[in-house]
Amino acid sequence: MIKFVSVGLTYPNLVNCLRNVNLHIQKQEFVFVVGPTGGGKSSLMKLIYRDAIPTSGKVFVFNKDIAKMRIREIPFHRRRIGVIFQDFLLLPHKTAFENIAYALQIRGASGRQIGQLVPEVMDWVGLTKRQKSYPHQLSGGEQQRVCIARALVNKPDILLADEPTGNLDPDTSKEIMDLLVRINSRGTTVVVATHDENVVNDYRKRTIVISQGQMIADRTEGGYLNAEEAANA
Amino acid sequence: MRSMLFLFREFLSSLALNRFLHFTYGVQVTISLLVLGIFLVLMLGAAVIWNRVGNNLLIHAYMSSTMTETGILQLKNELEQMDHVHDVEYRSQSDALAIWEAKNPHMDLGILESDDILPASLIIRATHPRYIQGLAEQIKSMPGVEELRYGSEMVQNFLKVMMILISIGAVTILLLLVFTASSISNIIGMSIYARRTEIRIMQLVGATWWFIRWPFLFEGVFFGTVGAIVASLIIWALLLMMSEALKLSELTLALPYFGLNTGGIFVVLALLLLSLGGLVGFFGSLRTVNTFLGRETEVNLDALRVRQLTR
Numbered sequence: 001m002i003k004f005v006s007v008g009l010t011y012p013n014l015v016n017c018l019r020n021v022n023l024h025i026q027k028q029e030f031v032f033v034v035g036p037t038g039g040g041k042s043s044l045m046k047l048i049y050r051d052a053i054p055t056s057g058k059v060f061v062f063n064k065d066i067a068k069m070r071i072r073e074i075p076f077h078r079r080r081i082g083v084i085f086q087d088f089l090l091l092p093h094k095t096a097f098e099n100i101a102y103a104l105q106i107r108g109a110s111g112r113q114i115g116q117l118v119p120e121v122m123d124w125v126g127l128t129k130r131q132k133s134y135p136h137q138l139s140g141g142e143q144q145r146v147c148i149a150r151a152l153v154n155k156p157d158i159l160l161a162d163e164p165t166g167n168l169d170p171d172t173s174k175e176i177m178d179l180l181v182r183i184n185s186r187g188t189t190v191v192v193a194t195h196d197e198n199v200v201n202d203y204r205k206r207t208i209v210i211s212q213g214q215m216i217a218d219r220t221e222g223g224y225l226n227a228e229e230a231a232n233a
Numbered sequence: 234m235r236s237m238l239f240l241f242r243e244f245l246s247s248l249a250l251n252r253f254l255h256f257t258y259g260v261q262v263t264i265s266l267l268v269l270g271i272f273l274v275l276m277l278g279a280a281v282i283w284n285r286v287g288n289n290l291l292i293h294a295y296m297s298s299t300m301t302e303t304g305i306l307q308l309k310n311e312l313e314q315m316d317h318v319h320d321v322e323y324r325s326q327s328d329a330l331a332i333w334e335a336k337n338p339h340m341d342l343g344i345l346e347s348d349d350i351l352p353a354s355l356i357i358r359a360t361h362p363r364y365i366q367g368l369a370e371q372i373k374s375m376p377g378v379e380e381l382r383y384g385s386e387m388v389q390n391f392l393k394v395m396m397i398l399i400s401i402g403a404v405t406i407l408l409l410l411v412f413t414a415s416s417i418s419n420i421i422g423m424s425i426y427a428r429r430t431e432i433r434i435m436q437l438v439g440a441t442w443w444f445i446r447w448p449f450l451f452e453g454v455f456f457g458t459v460g461a462i463v464a465s466l467i468i469w470a471l472l473l474m475m476s477e478a479l480k481l482s483e484l485t486l487a488l489p490y491f492g493l494n495t496g497g498i499f500v501v502l503a504l505l506l507l508s509l510g511g512l513v514g515f516f517g518s519l520r521t522v523n524t525f526l527g528r529e530t531e532v533n534l535d536a537l538r539v540r541q542l543t544r
Contacts, residue, residue: 079439
């Protein structure tokens with residue numbers, strides 16, 4: 001589903017973000033991408049949802065070379081990928097319901113579809129009673145649930161979570177991670193970029209370690225950085 | 234269609250959310266269009282005066298008393314074949330006398346017992362006032378032409394000055410259009426900055442590039458047309474006040490377009506301003522949207538692609 005072949009990414013300011021990354025993520029997999037801040041985790045995510053293209057090597061998503069994708073194809077590529085961030089990215093003047101409906105509205109969904117799909121997904125993430133609340137009236141965990149619901153409402157094949165628990169306390173982090181695991185169990189491929197050691201160690205999922213732009217480990221049994229990796233990071 | 238309605242509702246709610254900010258934007262565009270509109274009125278007025286004065290400029294060629302009517306009519310035919318001649322009118326001696334008598338009813342020339350006291354003449358109208366001087370030079374040397382009279386030097390100079398003013402006005406209007414477009418561009422630029430989170434969300438959930446651009450294009454056209462409507466109404470009020478003031482003075486005779494046809498001037502102006510406002514709004518915002526949104530997305534990606542190809 002996602003394949004990186006000798007991928008390098010250098011930004012125009014000549015900062016090397018990724019160097020010779022090779023990886024293959026299968027359909028329905030749950031993968032952690034771990035490593036220190038600035039190590040290249042977010043850049044790896046950006047390549048998947050085509051917010052950047054590799055300066056060397058190739059990235060295939062849904063069997064398509066993202067570098068050969070035309071500009072007008074990008075929106076349709078992104079409709080198959082849900083993305084959530086540490087800083088939530090919610091519209092402050094819209095309610096939780098409206099924020100989620102927004103993702104459907106830009107695809108031209110009808111009022112009836114919105115009325116059916118949004119309550120369904122809100123129920124699924126546990127926000128049924130918060131439909132009319134504005135973001136500032138929601139806790140951090142609830143805001144992240146709204147983001148997850150917005151990402152899920154389009155029924156994506158891949159869910160990318162870039163530091164989804166970065167702004168949350170441990171209990172709420174666990175709730176969000178449980179939710180992501182549930183999403184994965186429904187058949188969605190989930191990629192979580194994090195530097196939260198506890199989260200990675202608790203869930204024991206496949207873990208890819210990235211440091212200074214290089215993939216230094218790919219552990220199917222999971223687990224955060226070992227002593228050697230931490231020393232190299 | 235559903236998407237356009239959604240985008241239009243989003244645009245309206247964005248207007249309502251930042252009322253004060255949008256009001257100041259509106260004032261800024263209105264002032265630009267108001268100055269533009271005032272220049273348009275002056276230009277329209279100058280064009281009307283130029284045409285009226287220009288069309289009244291005629292060349293009177295007075296014929297020698299030795300010329301027969303046949304000779305004069307032959308000359309008339311020759312003149313009609315010349316370049317830049319619109320039409321030629323023959324005025325016989327008796328016609329000239331009749332016109333003179335009609336203009337001067339208190340003076341009796343009957344005592345002269347002759348109707349050949351005034352010379353016959355040919356009255357030549359040029360296709361454009363700027364050809365009068367050249368035509369006059371050519372006609373003067375033609376056989377049978379005794380004397381030539383045409384627009385005085387003062388009128389010619391007046392036309393030259395008007396031409397210069399119209400040219401300056403046209404350049405000023407172009408500059409004002411550029412200024413209005415850049416005002417709208419700035420507004421859209423600020424609007425894009427204020428809504429960057431929304432744009433980012435749109436991009437992430439798979440909005441097409443046009444879907445992201447439309448609300449800003451609505452905004453540009455909205456400010457352009459509303460600014461044009463308000464500016465037109467202000468200019469209309471000014472024209473009414475001016476025409477009332479002019480009616481009390483003799484200037485109305487000198488400047489007939491002010492005193493007599495304010496309504497016509499207003500309709501032309503309103504249509505011009507509305508079209509210009511809408512077009513400048515649309516293209517001003519399109520340019521900004523392409524620049525700003527392109528800079529964050531396509532352009533960066535293209536730059537990366539170039540680097541990849543050169544490796």
